[in-house]
Amino acid sequence: MREKLEQRSFLFMLLLVSLLFGLVLKPFWGAIFWACAIGVIFYPLQQRILARIGPKPNRAALLTLLICVVIVVLPVLLIATSFVQEGLSLYQRIDRGEISPARVLEQIRNAFPLLPELLERLGIDMDNLRQRLSEAAVAGSRLLAEKALVAGQNTFIFIVNVALMLYLSFFLLRDGHQLTELLIKALPLGDERERKLFAKFSEVTRATVKGNILVAMVQGALGGFIFWALDISGPLLWGVVMAFLSLIPAVGAGLVWLPVAVYLYATGAWMAGTVLVAFGALVIGLADNVLRPLLVGRDTKLPDYVVLFSTLGGISLMGINGFVIGPLVAALFLVFWDIFMREFNDHPL
Secondary structure, rough: HHHHHHHHHHHHHHHHHHHHHHHHHHHHHHHHHHHHHHHHHHHHHHHHHHHHHHHOOHHHHHHHHHHHHHHHHHHHHHHHHHHHHHHHHHHHHHOOOOHHHHHHHHHHHHHHOOOHHHHHHOOOOOOHHHHHHHHHHHHHHHHHHHHHHHHHHOOHHHHHHHHHHHHHHHHHHHHHHHHHHHHHHHOOOHHHHHHHHHHHHHHHHHHHHHHHHHHHHHHHHHHHHHHHHOOOOOHHHHHHHHHHHHOOOOOHHHHHHHHHHHHHHOOHHHHHHHHHHHHHHHHHHHHHHOOOOOHHHHOOOHHHHHHHHHHHHHHHHHHHHHHHHHHHHHHHHHHHHHHHHHHHHOOOO
């Protein structure tokens, strides 16, 4: 009796201390998550370097981390800086009245006379829509400016988080295999099950991060290029926006280039609008339809509809980190049920 009480008390305290430790680390969850992602993604490269230079784990991990900084971290920081600068410039132009959303909507209404009648049938008041659009544009641009100001004021915190992420990444690259084996010994799920779960975690994280980021880079670059070629203002800004939106499968970048194409038609730029629609549908859309299933769906072994819903759900719950965490949770969900059906019901998925 006393032995059972001690065991239950110990397990309760173990759970309590683990939860408290998780709360202590809560401010750094983002840095920890991306450090784990870097460790998983660049671990094969680290192994190749280790095989080439010999048993020098510190040097191999450091070289791998330097490569990660050069090809990933620095370009992201440069693009983010340019994005904030163009966003502030857009806000200033809207604030000065150089760009008027109400005027844009009026041009669209004049160009498409049937549009007001169609909107009225749908119960949408055109004048109210124009006012709301103007308010939303000003509020959105002001929010971007405020976020940029807050980001500038919190530069020190951001630098600390990046430094912690890189610091932890070094140790995960160097000691990742030993840490995985330690977790396998500690978790009471069965070693084979745990190895399968960790393998799936690595597989999905690697495929989701590499696949989605590559698709985002391609679509953002293509979108920015066509905006630049058509002399549309803020090509870098809209390219970055399209890159972020492309994390949402199926729709993504179309949320930017399609309204811009409608505006071009409304202002009489029929050739530019047609070129943008054709390029958006055939080139930017093709990049999503071809690359995403190849890079994400195939490697994660998740159906396209599961990838779509888990990505949307993850982003809505956890922000930008959700585009990885959502499909990861979905994949682990399927693995757990596969193990259950295989071992308890003899019906593998």
